[in-house]
Amino acid sequence: MExxxxxxxxxxxxxxxxxxxxxxxxxxxxxxxxxxxxxxGSEALVKISELAEKREKLNLLFTDLRMPGKNGLEVARFAxxxxxxxxxxxxxxxxxxxxxKEAEEIGIVAFLQKxxxxxxxLEFVRKL
Numbered sequence: 001m002e003x004x005x006x007x008x009x010x011x012x013x014x015x016x017x018x019x020x021x022x023x024x025x026x027x028x029x030x031x032x033x034x035x036x037x038x039x040x041g042s043e044a045l046v047k048i049s050e051l052a053e054k055r056e057k058l059n060l061l062f063t064d065l066r067m068p069g070k071n072g073l074e075v076a077r078f079a080x081x082x083x084x085x086x087x088x089x090x091x092x093x094x095x096x097x098x099x100x101k102e103a104e105e106i107g108i109v110a111f112l113q114k115x116x117x118x119x120x121x122l123e124f125v126r127k128l
Contacts, residue, residue: 007059041070
């Protein structure tokens with residue numbers, strides 16, 4: 001029995017390997033998101049705007065914190081302005097307490113430490 005799609009997820013990371021591996025995990029049948037990717041924060045803002053213009057629903061945003069151009073907090077804030085219900089996961093290997101506090105104020109569902117444990121990540125996103 002195949003699970004119903006959980007909807008659309010946007011994966012944003014300037015590291016291609018992380019972007020591609022996150023896409024693969026989110027597309028697994030046990031998780032079942034359709035995935036769109038962006039190489040950095042600036043591209044993510046464009047993709048979010050395009051999705052909103054087409055009235056497509058964005059269900060999940062997975063973003064790196066530190067990227068060239070716009071950072072993950074800026075992407076998260078913009079995504080929430082267009083999609084107040086979107087679930088947001090921010091990942092970072094070097095977040096400050098201020099970053100975590102700001103992310104919580106934006107309303108993210110998780111702040112994950114890189115490197116991300118695959119098993120824990122899958123268990124978490126299945127529950128969303």
